[in-house]
Amino acid sequence: MNSTDWISGGLFLAIGIGLIASGSAFPAGVGGLPGAGFFPQAIGAVMAMLACALVVTRRKKDASDSIQMGNARQVAGAAGLLFVYLLLWGQGLFILRTAVFLILTLRFLGQRWWPATACSAALTAFAYLAFDTALNVSLD
Amino acid sequence: MIPEILAGLSAVLDWQVLAFLVAGVCMGAVFGSLPGLTATMGVAILTPLTFWVSAEQGLAMLLGIYCGAIPAGGIPAILINVPGTPASIATSWDGYALTRKGQAGLALGINALASAAGQLTSIVFLAFLAFPIASFALQFGPAEYFGLALLGISLMAGVSGKHVLKGMLAGMLGLALALVGLDPMTAYPRYTFGMSEFLDGISFVPVMIGLFGLGEVLVQISERHTASGVQAATIGRILPKAAEYKSMIGSTFGGATVGTMVGAIPAAGGDIGSVIAWEQARRAAPDKAEFGKGSLRGLAASCSGCNAAIGGAMTTMLTLGIPGDAVSAVLIGALLIHGIQPGPLLFANNQSFVFSIVFLLIFASVLIMAIGILCAKPLAKILKVPAPWLWGGIVLFGTVGAYALNHAVVDLWAMYAAGVAGFLFRKARIPLGPLVLGLILGPMMESNLRRALILSRGDWTSMLTRPILLVFLTATLLALLWPLIRRAFGSSASNHRPSLDA
Amino acid sequence: MLGCCLFAAGCASTEGPYPSxxxxxxxxxxxxxxxxxxxxxxxxxxxxxxxxxxxxxxxxxxxxxxxxxxxxxxxxxxxxxxxxxxxxxxxxxxxxxxxxxxxxxxxxxxxxxAPALVVGSDSPWQTFEEFVSAATANPGQIVMANSGIGSIWHFNILLMEQGTGARFTHLPYGGSTPALVSVIGGHADAAVAGVGEVVSHVEAGKLRALAVFDANRSSVLSEVPTSHELGYPVGAxxxxxxxxxxxxxxxxxxxxxxxxxxxxxxxxxxxxxxxxxxxxxxxxxxxxxxxxxxxxxxxxxxxxxxxxxxxx
Missing domain, CATH: 3.40.190.150 (Bordetella uptake gene, domain 1)
Incomplete structure (x- = not known):
């Protein structure tokens, strides 16, 4: 049951149907011209058809077709840290929050304290100098 | 003619002009190689600085930025699978595959060589065929743009590798995401959920950074300590061998021709040009199966295609005064400030200035080749640093780059969502190339089909009388039906010939 | 010593004379x-x-x-x-x-x-009056490119329709440049865009300006009549x-x-x-x-x- 074809087929079918349904709510075209809902419905219809084709033709006993998540815990942790970092965007000093975020991420990925700190400091400083100082993109 | 050529040459053979050109190329390389900073942004930000220098000096700097940024965008695409500019998306397909094989040096070398070759070829087109190309570009009405977009979208199947159905679905998802925002014809808000941040649609560059940058990092983290996650740390040689040069000649010049034509068409630039160049090279190649897995031909075609778009865009700009892409729109503004009006009158009244531009573009292509080859080794050293450091750097620069574009926090979340989606898609073996194609081409396809229908008063069939559109429609049908035709005739040469690139 | 300097700098940045x-x-x-x-x-x-x-x-x-x-x-x-x-x-x-x-x-x-009304250089209309009477006599026949629904130049087209009785088929583009390009390429008949955006194409002979929607003549299109002179005081x-x-x-x-x-x-x-x-x-x-x-x-x-x- 862990077939990627099966899961993605179902997901795309749902999106396709959603597009068709939402497209009918948009104002219709005037004078025989397609309106705002024409393309959403057309894309939705093609997507639903392709999704059905994917589900029907899926290779049932293909071992390589199953999802291999690998280090799922590390991926979730890294993505979670980035989520918190983006949530805190604009709070406090850019240099500070960025360095802390990078140090925590690198530590989490198994780096020792001092290389993690050194690398984070270098990256943060470089990003700040390149964007804030040289290009006037205010990051704080 | 000859005196004008010499006058144009002597105007740029000035050490100050050349110094501005070198400075421009170097600055362009920085803008191009950092994802989120685009060539357009670099030229626009530095335009005011050119008020206080001569027209030649200012133009040298701005053209340098333009020419330097495009091949530099290929560097992160090759080394870390993150395209530096939208034009280098196709470069990442074969370029990063070569890096995984331990041939990063060769990929960077080809990037420099093919980019320069593509640009030089497009300059030859500019010098000899400027007016025919320009009048071809002017014939592009809504119906023709629709045909071009449709042809681009039909390439989705070609860039999907062996997961064709999933690739088409991803492409449809890209088209659907491109619907977000004000409807281009009626200004009715679609899928904006009442947020004014979404009125102009989802920004493309943050999504690109997320899909390729963050998504790639998450995949690499998940594959750590497994067999498929071993980082290829060898760089290898930079310059191709004689036989490899020979194998790439056809796709390089084919890519340059396609790139010049697409670049000349207003509002279509290197991003579309390089994808079409890559696909036509794949179709012409004896080793189709290698494309996307580290084909030198594919890499050469995409690199040469995106740089040739520069010459194409400059052709339209110089002959018609119409921007061929976003960067040349800014360049026109910069030239106006110096009292130089691009357009047919410039060709008639100030030929020597046109030749100055041609020579600046030639010098710039030599510079990008030299700088690209000299810097390949040191740049590729980035692969030697511990993987987590690289990941931290990609995530940090991707985030800051996504923000720098519009100073919008919503772009950061678009990048994050695209990153997570990119990770899941890779895991589900859903190809990302078609999704990006859909995002780029969706608005072009929809708005131009609807414009064409306004012009034909709602009559779908009358569009079919337009010759350029018919060519595009035929090519689209062939692209979609080609796999079936080939299967029907039963001979696929691709698997039997020994492949050079393997 | 360093602390003092930093403190002084800190004070200056908050309390010094504007702008600090x-x-x-x-x-x-x-x-x-x-x-x-x-x-x-x-x-x-x-x-x-x-x-x-x-x-x-x-x-x-x-x-x-x-x-x-x-x-x-x-x-x-x-x-x-x-x-x-x-x-x-x-x-x-x-x-x-x-x-x-x-x-x-x-x-x-x-x-x-100011906005300017332009047509292609080989279009049949030589003057604003000819253009308006053609658009009034054949409503919807003339294709008018605009720089986007809700943009300032689009409003000028609507104001022109309101003020003159002309009726156009509207062709929306995402900005002035593509709208003007479609007129130059002969895909649309006319467009309204800023004087500065059209002047180069007018000088190059690719477009013809029929009117500038303003009270006073434009300095760069000085030979083009204004809408006020023509009796239609429209224009934004x-x-x-x-x-x-x-x-x-x-x-x-x-x-x-x-x-x-x-x-x-x-x-x-x-x-x-x-x-x-x-x-x-x-x-x-x-x-x-x-x-x-x-x-x-x-x-x-x-x-x-x-x-x-x-x-x-």
Missing amino acids: KEIKLIVQAAPGGTSDTVSRVMASLAESSVGAPIVCENKPGASGALAFSYVARRPADGYTIGHAPVEIAIVRSLGYADIGPSDVSLICLVSKT PAWSGFFGPGGMPADRVAMLADAFETAFGTEEWAKLCRERGMEALYLDKDGFEEFALAQQEFFEREIPQLVRMEGP
């Missing part, structure tokens, strides 16, 4: 367009009299509504200001953001651009000014207005206006307020009518 640090100028459009050029040139010309760097930051989106709302939400200390184009008087009527000129501190106006110009968050201290507004006025008087500014076909026009705080509020009133009155006329 860089001023951010938020531009509502992407790099490279007219708004961006006006802002960057004005910023670099005004810097020396302000005595602090003025740094431009682009925040495009929703016809500028995102940038206007952003600036309005910043502290009114004069360190964040914005570029104020005509859209600041329009976005409320379009429903993009609840903000208008009366909600912010206007600083000054620096330029104005685009303009460029600067504003800060509502409630900015009057002395800081005056200080910035003076700096922009000095910049306005330079040869560089005159040259930019000449090259871009803009009318250099300075209005101080009071003049700009009067002008912008009148504009806001005009659009609040006209847009619902125009949109009703246009709608299905």
